[in-house]
Amino acid sequence: MIQALVCMSHSPLLEYTNPPAEVKAAVEESFEQVRKFVHDFNPDLVINFGPDHYNGFFQDLMPPFCVAYNAHGTGDYDSFDGVLNVPTEIAENLAAFLVEQDLDVAISRKMEVDHGAVQPMEIIYDGAPDAKPMIPIFINSVSRPFTKMARVRKLGAAVGEYFRNSDKKVLFIGSGGLSHDPPVPRFHEATEEQKQFLVEGRNPTPEARAARQERTINTAIAFAKGEADIMELNPKWDQEFMRVCREGNVEEFDKYHADDMDAAAGHSSHEVRTWVAAYSALRACGEYTVTYEFYKPIKEYIAGFGVTTAVLD
């Protein structure tokens, strides 16, 4: 087995809110399954398709895709705040290959990644996402305009093609989703203060960061009580999306359009773009089988929470 995949939801609320004990236990069991899967596979390299939540990328310059040549954690919600172990030369060669395939990715020699990118690696490697060489690939999942899903699929497929004949064991990670609508500001509905944050919010003061995080935590607590002004989770939508992942006909991802996603599954459902890229990468390496699936709508985490693993046939 030379390539494998983990796609999973993330939530910065894992350590900040309290779902019922049986839900917490079920989530922890899903994490245990993922840990075992990855430790058995023991990748040489991780390709991490991740979103950002206005910690590393802002609307002063928002690329659709960005390949990191070097990266560090931003430490939001107490996530990893150190330097990541990015193999720069492999990342440079990968980006050059992608551009040759007409996928005009941005590159960064100093990418700042937030909980959205590092959380699966923190879960797998006991809080140490720098435990393995990892190339973060940012996929804009928060800021309009959104690329068509077919472009995300093609990006993933080209990444897979690049590693298909590699002698390294490569793990593709997609981090985010599924249906959810956390209180991340959207430019055209934002206050003047929020607009300024969306454009110039890099390196917030500790007070500003704490206030932002407290707002999200309070929203999650209110959401669990049925009192928050955010969209409901949509388990039906989530399960349909997971069916497409499972069946392996990745062109079917192209049916997802941004406006419909907003309306049916919430404004952060775009994070499934990371899954689309990761599944398309694996599919470019061969036919695959999903070996593990977990799903629960969890209001305390503001997430339709899905976890999957897959291997080549």
Ligand SMILES: O=C(O)/C=C/c1cccc(O)c1O
């Ligand atoms: O406040 C943020 O940056 C994001 C919060 C959030 C909440 C729930 C699920 C997610 O995927 C999130 O990123």
Ligand SMILES: [Fe+2]
């Ligand atoms: Fe997120």
